[in-house]
Amino acid sequence: SAVISQKPSRDICQRGTSLTIQCQVDSQVTMMFWYRQQPGQSLTLIATANQGSEATYESGFVIDKFPISRPNLTFSTLTVSNMSPEDSSIYLCSVEDPTGYGYTFGSGTRLTVV
Protein backbone atom coordinates (compact mmCIF):
# COMPACT_ATOMS: atom_id res chain seq x y z
CA SER A 1 0.00 0.00 0.00
CA ALA A 2 1.00 3.64 -0.42
CA VAL A 3 3.23 5.15 2.25
CA ILE A 4 2.56 8.71 3.35
CA SER A 5 5.05 10.83 5.26
CA GLN A 6 3.36 13.66 7.12
CA LYS A 7 5.05 16.40 9.07
CA PRO A 8 5.20 17.93 11.53
CA SER A 9 3.82 15.25 13.83
CA ARG A 10 2.83 17.85 16.38
CA ASP A 11 3.17 21.53 17.07
CA ILE A 12 2.16 24.13 19.60
CA CYS A 13 1.42 27.48 17.99
CA GLN A 14 0.48 30.95 19.09
CA ARG A 15 -2.92 32.26 18.12
CA GLY A 16 -2.88 34.44 15.05
CA THR A 17 -0.01 32.55 13.42
CA SER A 18 -0.10 29.99 10.60
CA LEU A 19 1.16 26.43 10.32
CA THR A 20 1.87 24.50 7.14
CA ILE A 21 1.52 20.73 7.16
CA GLN A 22 3.20 18.62 4.51
CA CYS A 23 2.37 15.22 3.07
CA GLN A 24 4.63 13.24 0.77
CA VAL A 25 3.42 10.04 -0.89
CA ASP A 26 5.73 7.35 -2.23
CA SER A 27 3.68 6.95 -5.42
CA GLN A 28 1.77 9.19 -7.77
CA VAL A 29 -1.86 9.76 -6.84
CA THR A 30 -4.54 11.80 -8.55
CA MET A 31 -6.24 13.18 -5.46
CA MET A 32 -5.12 13.90 -1.94
CA PHE A 33 -7.57 14.50 0.87
CA TRP A 34 -7.19 16.60 3.99
CA TYR A 35 -9.16 15.73 7.12
CA ARG A 36 -9.60 17.24 10.55
CA GLN A 37 -10.21 15.10 13.61
CA GLN A 38 -11.18 17.04 16.69
CA PRO A 39 -10.55 15.39 20.08
CA GLY A 40 -12.78 12.35 20.54
CA GLN A 41 -14.52 12.96 17.22
CA SER A 42 -14.72 11.45 13.78
CA LEU A 43 -12.86 12.54 10.66
CA THR A 44 -14.22 15.52 8.76
CA LEU A 45 -13.08 16.20 5.23
CA ILE A 46 -11.65 19.68 4.76
CA ALA A 47 -10.83 19.59 1.06
CA THR A 48 -9.76 17.48 -1.89
CA ALA A 49 -6.55 18.49 -3.64
CA ASN A 50 -6.02 17.75 -7.33
CA GLN A 51 -2.75 18.42 -9.06
CA GLY A 52 -3.00 21.35 -11.44
CA SER A 53 -6.29 22.73 -10.19
CA GLU A 54 -7.67 24.49 -7.16
CA ALA A 55 -8.67 22.38 -4.21
CA THR A 56 -12.33 21.60 -3.64
CA TYR A 57 -13.48 22.62 -0.17
CA GLU A 58 -16.25 21.07 1.87
CA SER A 59 -19.03 23.09 3.42
CA GLY A 60 -17.73 25.03 6.40
CA PHE A 61 -14.14 25.23 5.18
CA VAL A 62 -12.74 28.09 3.11
CA ILE A 63 -9.58 28.62 1.13
CA ASP A 64 -8.53 31.72 3.06
CA LYS A 65 -8.44 29.73 6.28
CA PHE A 66 -7.07 26.46 4.87
CA PRO A 67 -5.05 27.18 1.72
CA ILE A 68 -3.81 24.03 -0.01
CA SER A 69 -1.03 23.50 -2.50
CA ARG A 70 -0.62 20.50 -4.80
CA PRO A 71 2.47 21.12 -6.91
CA ASN A 72 2.83 17.54 -8.16
CA LEU A 73 1.30 14.08 -7.94
CA THR A 74 3.19 13.05 -4.78
CA PHE A 75 3.06 16.11 -2.53
CA SER A 76 0.59 18.47 -0.91
CA THR A 77 0.50 21.04 1.86
CA LEU A 78 -2.30 22.33 4.05
CA THR A 79 -1.89 25.64 5.84
CA VAL A 80 -3.96 26.50 8.88
CA SER A 81 -4.07 30.30 8.84
CA ASN A 82 -4.67 32.90 11.53
CA MET A 83 -5.06 30.17 14.10
CA SER A 84 -7.32 30.27 17.14
CA PRO A 85 -7.67 27.72 19.97
CA GLU A 86 -10.66 26.25 18.10
CA ASP A 87 -8.25 25.05 15.42
CA SER A 88 -6.60 22.72 17.94
CA SER A 89 -7.10 19.33 16.36
CA ILE A 90 -5.43 16.49 14.51
CA TYR A 91 -5.01 17.07 10.78
CA LEU A 92 -4.54 14.09 8.49
CA CYS A 93 -3.90 13.67 4.82
CA SER A 94 -5.14 10.67 2.90
CA VAL A 95 -4.86 9.16 -0.56
CA GLU A 96 -6.69 6.49 -2.46
CA ASP A 97 -4.12 3.76 -2.78
CA PRO A 98 -3.09 3.33 -6.44
CA THR A 99 -2.81 -0.43 -5.86
CA GLY A 100 -6.51 -0.51 -5.03
CA TYR A 101 -5.94 -1.12 -1.33
CA GLY A 102 -8.46 1.44 -0.13
CA TYR A 103 -7.52 4.76 1.37
CA THR A 104 -4.35 5.29 3.38
CA PHE A 105 -3.76 7.98 5.98
CA GLY A 106 -0.73 9.92 7.03
CA SER A 107 0.32 9.72 10.67
CA GLY A 108 -1.39 13.02 11.46
CA THR A 109 -0.37 16.40 12.83
CA ARG A 110 -1.49 17.18 16.36
CA LEU A 111 -1.94 20.94 16.52
CA THR A 112 -2.39 22.87 19.74
CA VAL A 113 -3.11 26.58 19.55
CA VAL A 114 -2.44 28.61 22.68
Add this chain to the structure above:
Amino acid sequence: GENVEQHPSTLSVQEGDSAVIKCTYSDSASNYFPWYKQELGKRPQLIIDIRSNVGEKKDQRIAVTLNKTAKHFSLHITETQPEDSAVYFCAASSGMEYGNKLVFGAGTILRVKS
Protein backbone atom coordinates in the same frame (compact mmCIF):
# COMPACT_ATOMS: atom_id res chain seq x y z
CA GLY B 1 -24.45 14.83 0.02
CA GLU B 2 -23.71 11.55 1.73
CA ASN B 3 -24.54 11.07 5.41
CA VAL B 4 -23.31 8.07 7.39
CA GLU B 5 -24.78 7.11 10.74
CA GLN B 6 -23.03 4.64 13.03
CA HIS B 7 -24.26 2.70 16.05
CA PRO B 8 -23.58 2.06 18.83
CA SER B 9 -21.29 4.84 19.99
CA THR B 10 -19.76 2.56 22.61
CA LEU B 11 -19.71 -1.21 22.87
CA SER B 12 -18.36 -3.36 25.67
CA VAL B 13 -17.97 -7.08 25.20
CA GLN B 14 -16.35 -9.91 27.07
CA GLU B 15 -13.24 -11.42 25.56
CA GLY B 16 -14.24 -14.20 23.19
CA ASP B 17 -17.68 -12.77 22.45
CA SER B 18 -18.70 -11.24 19.14
CA ALA B 19 -19.08 -7.54 18.40
CA VAL B 20 -21.31 -5.99 15.76
CA ILE B 21 -21.24 -2.37 14.62
CA LYS B 22 -23.83 -1.04 12.20
CA CYS B 23 -23.84 1.86 9.75
CA THR B 24 -26.43 3.33 7.44
CA TYR B 25 -25.79 5.61 4.50
CA SER B 26 -28.03 7.99 2.61
CA ASP B 27 -26.67 8.18 -0.94
CA SER B 28 -27.74 5.24 -3.07
CA ALA B 29 -24.83 6.04 -5.43
CA SER B 30 -22.29 5.10 -2.76
CA ASN B 31 -20.36 2.06 -3.87
CA TYR B 32 -17.41 1.59 -1.53
CA PHE B 33 -17.62 0.95 2.23
CA PRO B 34 -14.44 0.65 4.29
CA TRP B 35 -13.98 0.10 8.00
CA TYR B 36 -11.13 1.66 9.93
CA LYS B 37 -9.63 0.89 13.30
CA GLN B 38 -7.99 3.73 15.19
CA GLU B 39 -5.95 3.10 18.29
CA LEU B 40 -5.23 5.94 20.69
CA GLY B 41 -2.80 8.43 19.19
CA LYS B 42 -2.49 6.56 15.91
CA ARG B 43 -3.74 6.97 12.37
CA PRO B 44 -6.85 5.15 11.14
CA GLN B 45 -5.97 1.76 9.69
CA LEU B 46 -8.09 0.03 7.07
CA ILE B 47 -9.21 -3.35 8.39
CA ILE B 48 -11.73 -4.46 5.78
CA ASP B 49 -13.75 -2.98 2.96
CA ILE B 50 -16.57 -4.00 0.66
CA ARG B 51 -17.80 -2.79 -2.69
CA SER B 52 -21.40 -2.54 -3.74
CA ASN B 53 -21.27 -5.56 -6.04
CA VAL B 54 -20.61 -7.87 -3.08
CA GLY B 55 -22.91 -8.75 -0.17
CA GLU B 56 -20.37 -10.09 2.29
CA LYS B 57 -16.63 -10.24 2.79
CA LYS B 58 -14.64 -12.03 5.44
CA ASP B 59 -11.05 -11.84 6.62
CA GLN B 60 -10.26 -14.20 9.49
CA ARG B 61 -12.19 -12.91 12.53
CA ILE B 62 -13.57 -9.87 10.74
CA ALA B 63 -16.48 -9.75 8.32
CA VAL B 64 -18.51 -7.03 6.68
CA THR B 65 -22.02 -7.36 5.28
CA LEU B 66 -23.77 -4.96 2.94
CA ASN B 67 -27.48 -4.55 2.26
CA LYS B 68 -27.79 -2.15 -0.66
CA THR B 69 -31.57 -2.13 -0.60
CA ALA B 70 -31.70 -1.03 3.01
CA LYS B 71 -28.53 1.07 2.63
CA HIS B 72 -26.77 -0.35 5.62
CA PHE B 73 -23.59 -2.28 6.29
CA SER B 74 -22.18 -3.93 9.36
CA LEU B 75 -18.85 -4.96 10.85
CA HIS B 76 -18.69 -8.28 12.65
CA ILE B 77 -15.77 -9.24 14.87
CA THR B 78 -15.78 -12.76 16.27
CA GLU B 79 -13.75 -14.18 19.15
CA THR B 80 -12.85 -10.69 20.33
CA GLN B 81 -9.50 -10.13 21.99
CA PRO B 82 -8.26 -7.28 24.21
CA GLU B 83 -6.19 -5.95 21.32
CA ASP B 84 -9.41 -5.38 19.38
CA SER B 85 -10.16 -2.52 21.80
CA ALA B 86 -10.08 0.69 19.73
CA VAL B 87 -12.32 3.16 17.94
CA TYR B 88 -13.89 1.82 14.77
CA PHE B 89 -15.12 4.04 11.95
CA CYS B 90 -17.27 3.13 8.99
CA ALA B 91 -17.22 5.21 5.84
CA ALA B 92 -18.86 5.46 2.45
CA SER B 93 -17.61 6.72 -0.89
CA SER B 94 -19.65 7.68 -3.90
CA GLY B 95 -16.95 7.17 -6.46
CA MET B 96 -15.25 9.34 -9.04
CA GLU B 97 -18.15 11.69 -9.65
CA TYR B 98 -17.76 13.04 -6.15
CA GLY B 99 -13.99 12.92 -6.08
CA ASN B 100 -13.84 9.53 -4.39
CA LYS B 101 -14.05 11.21 -1.02
CA LEU B 102 -14.90 9.23 2.09
CA VAL B 103 -17.65 10.29 4.47
CA PHE B 104 -17.16 8.83 7.94
CA GLY B 105 -19.52 7.69 10.62
CA ALA B 106 -19.20 9.08 14.14
CA GLY B 107 -17.22 6.09 15.41
CA THR B 108 -17.70 3.28 17.91
CA ILE B 109 -15.51 2.81 20.96
CA LEU B 110 -15.07 -0.93 21.40
CA ARG B 111 -13.88 -2.21 24.76
CA VAL B 112 -13.02 -5.88 25.10
CA LYS B 113 -12.93 -6.95 28.72
CA SER B 114 -10.64 -9.79 29.71
